[in-house]
Amino acid sequence: MSAQWDIISQQGYQFFGKMSASISHEIKNTLAIISENVGLLQDFLAMAEKGKPLDQKRLRSLSEKVMDQVRRADHIVRDLNRFAHSADEAVTSVDVTDMVRFLSSLCRRLASMRGITLDPKPSSKPLTIETNPFLLENLVWLCLDFAMDATGEENKLSIICEKAQRGARIRFTGLKGLRAASATIFPDNPVKVLLQALEAELHVDNEAEEITLTLPGNRAP
Amino acid sequence: MRVLLVDDEKELVSTLAERLSLRGIEADWVTDVNDALEKVDTRTYDIAVLDVKIPKMSGIELKKKLEKKSPNMKFLFMTGHGSENDFKAGVAEAGAEYYLPKPVNIEVLIEKMHKATEK
Numbered sequence: 001m002s003a004q005w006d007i008i009s010q011q012g013y014q015f016f017g018k019m020s021a022s023i024s025h026e027i028k029n030t031l032a033i034i035s036e037n038v039g040l041l042q043d044f045l046a047m048a049e050k051g052k053p054l055d056q057k058r059l060r061s062l063s064e065k066v067m068d069q070v071r072r073a074d075h076i077v078r079d080l081n082r083f084a085h086s087a088d089e090a091v092t093s094v095d096v097t098d099m100v101r102f103l104s105s106l107c108r109r110l111a112s113m114r115g116i117t118l119d120p121k122p123s124s125k126p127l128t129i130e131t132n133p134f135l136l137e138n139l140v141w142l143c144l145d146f147a148m149d150a151t152g153e154e155n156k157l158s159i160i161c162e163k164a165q166r167g168a169r170i171r172f173t174g175l176k177g178l179r180a181a182s183a184t185i186f187p188d189n190p191v192k193v194l195l196q197a198l199e200a201e202l203h204v205d206n207e208a209e210e211i212t213l214t215l216p217g218n219r220a221p
Numbered sequence: 222m223r224v225l226l227v228d229d230e231k232e233l234v235s236t237l238a239e240r241l242s243l244r245g246i247e248a249d250w251v252t253d254v255n256d257a258l259e260k261v262d263t264r265t266y267d268i269a270v271l272d273v274k275i276p277k278m279s280g281i282e283l284k285k286k287l288e289k290k291s292p293n294m295k296f297l298f299m300t301g302h303g304s305e306n307d308f309k310a311g312v313a314e315a316g317a318e319y320y321l322p323k324p325v326n327i328e329v330l331i332e333k334m335h336k337a338t339e340k
Contacts, residue, residue, distance in 0.1 A: 037232070
């Protein structure tokens with residue numbers, strides 16, 4: 001059991017590091033855009049001091065762009081804060097639909113770097129289960145990481161959340177390249193250990209071109 | 222001087238291009254690696270300013286492809302890497318002499334562009 005927790009801990013650090021690095025990169029980009037827009041505003045002011053009239057429409061547009069980036073940064077930081085707090089409790093209620101939407105938002109940049117669009121398809125009703133939120137996010141990320149390499153030429157990954165007989169199910173679909181990608185070992189050992197810790201099941205279906213993750217409604221602490 | 226800016230953040234490259242043009246530097250921008258490769262087929266650039274991380278291809282891979290098409294073109298990298306260690310690792314990985322962290326100071330960028338193209 002200790003060896004399993006070592007794997008889970010190690011995997012958790014890697015996951016946290018990967019997400020934090022991506023988020024910090026995105027914040028940097030946001031700050032860079034704000035900096036350029038403010039810089040351009042300063043350029044216009046310097047030109048105005050030399051007699052060129054200020055274009056009010058342009059100034060308004062620049063201020064709107066800055067506000068857009070402030071909103072974007074605020075959203076990123078809120079996601080980061082939520083992600084950090086997902087490690088607070090060992091077992092709590094998790095709405096799987098909401099978690100998948102959140103994780104897709106968190107991973108948007110990582111997916112975009114690989115030319116992949118994430119398309120979470122939420123359930124019409126909340127899918128609440130009792131589980132370890134951080135381990136679940138880690139497991140879903142590992143599935144996403146693998147699935148992103150299995151989209152084939154589609155470059156689009158749909159993530160469907162639905163009710164299962166005794167819990168919830170997450171389906172990673174549209175994996176046109178799944179058969180080829182399955183040549184690599186999946187699920188690998190870290191995924192297997194997380195599956196066991198969460199009492200979850202994973203099914204790789206090459207014919208249907210999808211991966212299904214089935215989660216129990218209640219997991220003992 | 223004519224510069225090609227490549228970064229997937231449209232608002233960043235378009236504004237940077239405008240600021241460069243206000244300083245007398247002709248700047249084109251693209252947000253996609255394929256567009257960058259097409260651009261150098263139609264125009265000659267003195268220098269390309271590339272983001273290290275862009276979708277579909279790393280900035281370093283793009284540099285290699287652009288170098289093949291335009292051997293005389295110089296390169297400069299921008300990065301959103303957060304820490305000093307990341308930054309140093311990026312410099313080593315890129316094999317680039319000039320490497321600027323975001324947000325970029327435009328006067329420093331222009332100075333580096335001149336230094337690179339004077340070589």
